Amino acid sequence: MTLLMPRLNAFPGSAILERITAALPVLYLAWALPLVLAVAVVTPPWQNPDEATHMLRISQIAHGGLLGYRFGHDAGGVADPAILRSLLTVYSVFQHYHHKVSLGMLGNAGSVQWGVPTQVGFAATARYPPILYAPAVLAVEAGNLLRLSVVHSLIAARMANALAAALVAALALSLARRTRLALAALLVLPMTVALFASAAQDGLMIALTLAVVACVDRVLAEERDPAFWEAMLIGVGTVIVITARPTNLPMAALPLVCARQLHRRAWLSAAAIAAVAMIWTAYMLSCVSVPLFPSVNPAAQLTYLLHRPWVILPIATNTLLQFHSGYLAAFIGVLGSLDTPLPASYYNYASFVLLLAFASVAVGPSRRTWLSLLIFLAAAGAVFFASYLTWTLPKADHVDGIEGRYFLPLAAVLALAMPNWRRLGAMLWPAALVALLAFALITPMVIIHALVLRYYLVP
Secondary structure (H helix, E strand, O other): OHHHHHHHOOOOOHHHHHHHHHOHHHHHHHHHHHHHHHHHHHOOOOOOOOHHHHHHHHHHHHOOOOOOEEEOOEEEEEEOOHHHHHHHHHHHHOOOOOOOOOHHHHHHHHHOOOOOOEEEEOHHHHOOOOHHHHHHHHHHHHHHHOOOOHHHHHHHHHHHHHHHHHHHHHHHHHHOOOOHHHHHHHHOOHHHHHHHOOOOOHHHHHHHHHHHHHHHHHHHHOOOOOOHHHHHHHHHHHHHHHHHOHHHHHHHHHHHHHOOOOOHHHHHHHHHHHHHHHHHHHHHHHHOOOOOOOOOOHHHHHHHHHHOHHHHHHHHHHHHHHHHHHHHHHHHHOEOOOOEOOOHHHHHHHHHHHHHHHHHHHHOOOOOHHHHHHHHHHHHHHHHHHHHHHOOOOOOOOOOOOOHHHHHHHHHHHHOOOOOOHHHHHHHHHHHHHHHHHHHHHHHHHHHHHHHHHHOOOO
């Protein structure tokens, strides 16, 4: 972090702060690995969002089915229905805050063994590409060799995801320059920790997005064009992130953010990323995706918006006015089956840390901040648009189905949109680092206490 040294030397203890900042990747691993592995075990089976459907997708991939497919009015593939039998043993706890997990429930869930694969529907996750499931698939395969039960294989998949995501996140912090504190703040959020310790693809997708953004940041800080390996990381990583969540398509423009000149190679890189992502998305829409609810009609919703484009602004306004506080809370962390809130004072402190960390990004060089902001706004708008089509009742005056965790990867891109105000950034950096360290100290206690209180302690 030598680019910060000239400005931070004026502050008391600046040498210590510089060493801590440089050591953040190692400190993060020492902090994250015990925590994410503990959360993987403490969280009861099937209590993370959509975890059973993700596990069905993992089972399908483990049995050689790389692509989901449509059959009848459903979509899925050949997977082990033992996952659903295990889910039923603890399903009464899901999103019922006052229902606790008993030893009998855990015993029943853990007694379910793997069975014979058959065609199973899991439309919500059938459309996801296989690559981000690789750690979990390897864990499930190892579990099969060791004759683990379904639940023990689930825990193994959670741990494999947690380890892979934490390692990629540490790589992101090592690559980052001016965005290092902002990315670290995102990584210590309880929601990020919970997603890392889940069987879902989300944790590894977040970590990979941070690595891509950090690579762009590194190029900008050194005021040059990306080297070959950096261009490959940005290109391949962005393709994976977009195919995992097609609403991230505006991120295809990241090669244009880090190019010194908008030369042909930068445009070709952006076009190639967009083309690959759009081909995958088109295939998923035509061969895999199905309506998730009978009452939802994406074609009718799209027709409604095309004929009445003036309703888009009121819909957006109503949605933000009604749900903005819920989005922020879920962005920071609502754990378990999205029914385990944290103390109000913790949300306030987390918001303060995030604001301070993102403001500190102004310490270093920037390039085309307007484009990074446009990428963020376009991708966030795509999330709302997609949810209006696929999750919202026809002609509703608001958008349903949005969760704050959807914006965690996009927040990393927002860090690139901070302009270069070195004086402000240098002034805020020490305070942001101290606040972040204090936040990291209390977060493990808050997470474990919330999960234990939610699932195991009877008031």
